Amino acid sequence: MINERIQKALNDQVNTEIYSWYLYLSMAAHFEHINFNGFAKWMKLQAQEEMTHAMKIYDYLNQVNAKVVFDKIETPPTEWVSPLALFEEIYNHELKITDSINKLTDLAIEVRDHATNNFLSWFVNEQVEEVATTELILGKLKFIGDNHSGIFFLDHELGKRV
Numbered sequence: 001m002i003n004e005r006i007q008k009a010l011n012d013q014v015n016t017e018i019y020s021w022y023l024y025l026s027m028a029a030h031f032e033h034i035n036f037n038g039f040a041k042w043m044k045l046q047a048q049e050e051m052t053h054a055m056k057i058y059d060y061l062n063q064v065n066a067k068v069v070f071d072k073i074e075t076p077p078t079e080w081v082s083p084l085a086l087f088e089e090i091y092n093h094e095l096k097i098t099d100s101i102n103k104l105t106d107l108a109i110e111v112r113d114h115a116t117n118n119f120l121s122w123f124v125n126e127q128v129e130e131v132a133t134t135e136l137i138l139g140k141l142k143f144i145g146d147n148h149s150g151i152f153f154l155d156h157e158l159g160k161r162v
Contacts, residue, residue, distance in 0.1 A: 010057055010104070014061070017053040019074055023076040023077075025043070026077065026078055028041075028043035028044045029078070031043060037159060039159075041158065041161060053123070056122075060116075091138050101127050102124070105121075
């Protein structure tokens with residue numbers, strides 16, 4: 001039987017990952033609306049990745065015979081003043097997700113739930129990648145500044161994501 005605190009924390013994380021999906025999808029819609037299809041493609045793929053994260057936890061909860069509980073999902077923003085502002089929000093969001101995963105891992109260690117701790121190691125590693133990728137794009141946007149050619153080039157580059 002899984003610890004009740006772990007079960008609640010994992011369910012909270014499922015909902016957090018679903019919000020991440022919702023946020024990235026809103027960002028994709030924003031970019032599509034302003035005709036930046038490369039940025040939009042990157043966001044849609046990121047949204048899919050976030051839903052995959054939610055489903056990994058969902059499946060784990062079912063595997064350990066815990067109840068999956070969904071909560072209300074907050075409405076994400078729908079507009080940003082610039083790609084830079086949007087990626088600053090993403091970066092801060094990914095730091096928040098990293099903190100959430102770290103706290104969940106700390107809880108698994110605290111209650112001596114070795115299986116959940118082992119399961120969460122994938123997410124710990126994934127967050128390193130998420131933050132690094134976001135930081136790289138954010139750095140490029142800061143370098144580009146208001147240079148329209150640079151933004152168009154980055155839009156093209158991000159559109160190559162598979």
